[in-house]
Amino acid sequence: MSDYIQATSYEPGFSGPIENVTTPLGREAILACTVHNLSTYKVAWLRVDTQTILTIHTHVISRSRRxxxxxxxxxxxxxxxxxLRETDRGWYMCQINTDPMKSQLGYLDIVVPPDIIDRGTSTDQTxxxxxSVSLTCAATGSPQPQITWRREHSKTIPLAxxxxxxxxxxxxxxxxxxxxQHAGAYLCIASNGVPPTVSKRIMLTVEFPPVITIRNQLVGAALGTDLVLECETEAFPKPPQRISGTFRSVLRLSLRRIKNSDYGSYKCVSKNSLGDTEGTIKLYPMPPPALENKHGLTL
Structure with missing residues (x-):
């Protein structure tokens, strides 16, 4: 154990420990070694794991320009x-060339911002x-990043x-x-406290056969009136009809000046690559609306 109290014999020694240093990748790290009574002795810095001499006194021995x-x-x-590179992470020794030699160690940690890697990360899914489906997200960084999943536009994630x-x-x-309800964009977010936080957008497409909803299966209309029959269908892939929502299509049939031959059953049909479905609307006659004369009497 090093003695950090200045000796009365004026022997060289260390005045305090080397503080460990944590620095982001690409920046400059500085480790400090404080000594006393150095006199004509010299201080050297070494890389511990490779036993490489980096500096002696004011001279740089390492061939690295860094x-x-x-x-x-x-x-x-x-x-x-x-x-700084990730390979710079490790223990460094400050040494005084006494006999026997005196030394102490300090640790340099390199922190690396997160990076989402393609290998091991899902692409868009259908x-x-x-x-069942599993979306995966792989990230590198130091410390090891934490992965968080969110949906785009702050939508919630339905659970089982x-x-x-x-x-x-x-x-x-x-x-x-x-x-x-699971369909849409998902964000895989990787963070480890070292900016910047990164994310990847993964699109989940859900396919399902058509489903038809008819709000009014029985529709009455008087002769000579105009009418629009409507069916709503949900499907993906979307059928080739007018779109009014994410999965929803609206089928409309316009009838003008209804005649007797227009009464009866109408079928709306929706198809996609997964199947087809149909719904029925029955149109029946109704008496024309009653008219009032100028005296308020029903005619």
């Missing part, structure tokens, strides 16, 4: 490592309704138990029974 050394009145000796959440943690998002 390494430098400075001092403050020969008391505090600073090891500079510029343009699945059938009621199937019927609840809904705004976010989920973990590298894999499992949806055990996909519904059309």
């Amino acid at each position: 390494v430098g050394v400075t001092h403050s009145d020969h008391r505090t000796w600073f090891l500079h490592i510029r343009e 699945v059938r309704e009621a199937a 138990d019927g609840s809904q959440v705004t976010s989920l943690e973990g590298p894999v998002l499992n949806i055990t029974r996909v519904s059309r």
Whole structure:
């Protein structure tokens, strides 16, 4: 154990420990070693794992242009490592060339912002309704990034138990029974406290056969009147009809000046690559609306 109290024999020694340093990738790290009573002795910096001498006194021994050394009145000796790489992470030794040699260690940690990597990360997915799907997200960084899943536009994520959440943690998002409510864009967000936080957008497309909704299956109309019959259908891929929502199409049939031959049943049919479905609307005659004369009497 190093003795940080100045000795009465005026032997050189260390005045305090080397503080560990944490620096972002690409920046400059500076480790400080403070000594006393150095006299004619010299301070050297070494890389511990490779036993490489980096500096001796004011001279740089390392061949790397990224390494430098400075001092403050020969008391505090600073090891500079510029343009930090992940390989610079590790233990560094400050050494005084006494006999026996005196040394102490300091640790340099390199923090790296998160990066989402394509390998191991899902691309856009297309699945059938009621199937299962797993979205994966792989990220590198130091510390190891945390993965958060969110939906675009702050939509909630429906869970299997019927609840809904705004976010989920973990590298894999499992949806055990996909519904059309799951369709849309998902954001895989990677963060580790080192800016910037990064994200990737993954589009989930849910396919399902058409479903027809008819609000009025029985429609009455008088002769000579105009009428529009409507069916609503939900499907994906979308049928080639007019779109009024994400999955919704509206089928409209306009009837003008209704005649007796117009009364009866009408079928609306919706098809996509997964199937087809139909609905029926029955049009029946109604008496014309009663008219009132100028005296308020019904004619």
